[in-house]
Amino acid sequence: MDTSTPAPDYARLRQQQRDLAAQVELVDAFQGLPGRIAGVDTGFEEGGSITRSAAVLLDGQSLQPLHSALARRPTALPYIPGLLSFRELPAALEALAQLPAPPALVMVDGHGIAHPRGLGIAAHLGVLTGLPSIGIGKSRLVGDYEEPGPQRGDHSPLLFKGRQVGWVLRSKPRCKPLFVSPGHRVSVAQCLPLVVACLAGYRLPEPTRLADRLASRR
Template structure:
């Protein structure tokens, strides 16, 4: 991974051009190997947002036991602009991945996959960069229209945008706000949806992402009660 050869603090116009170019390389068909490890990826911020904190939690599959983790803190160089999240969080995320000796078999990223204006959400960007199967798990919608899914765990509806199916609005627990699942790379919408549901055991967020969320967030450090 030619990390040193890349600059991430581009202007919006340049970032947009990069997204459009990379979007063509995203694979929406299943191309996964045996999945023995599933990782959750998320970011948090410290010091008034000047530092980005990326967290990765690697879980075994099946079993969902934590078998690895990584944490990296990097100076924040890109502002939060809807549609350009990867340029803000990728530097820290890649720094965290570099401390892992083995890449996970499947990545669950907090954020969208192809459910993005130019079909290049952070899950796509990360999946392409690491050449790993990746799934986007958003807590809210960026783009797309959908019908409210039923109230029970497993209920779902299609997320569409510009006449295309870009993901699934999935209920991962009874009576909780649904998640927005979309392919990141090398995973189909159907498979992505199934993996998120299979990893959703006790929280709204799938286990790996929930764990990464806690590690990335400053509140995850508070003492248990």
């Protein structure tokens, strides 16, 4: 008999993204710096057959890690640009749910609304959990922009289909810029200062940097 998994219906997944994108809220759910911030990132083991997600909870003021969690799952889908969230979200949500306390904001490695259909992994995670979220991409998926200045903090708007979907941020001198976009319940204007406030001398903001260490390296 055939024990293989049925072929994923990519057209269905894309339609699901359009439906969920309609639920994204780009209005700030809080003011100032949240007391607890979570960072989420995903890596792979065994040549890609195992998906490994990490979630780290940090104190929003000191940026010190309070707790961390790991989740492993058999990889269900291949990597397809634009459909990344369906591949990484199952494990990422599991890791996030293992944290002892819910964060007031989640920073995810990947894009927010800077996506072909407005639902990058950070936006997808935000809509499913109801939590405010921000996407931190390390390279461009969609949008046009001017190269930001060389100083830490220099930035320029990321434009897509006639509107601003995020920012391109020089988080560290001599390093490639970061692509910052809101996920859910955070405004385009506020996602930038929130990420800048989490920078601690590295290219990636602390939440995502710490989650990356657990999901990939160590």
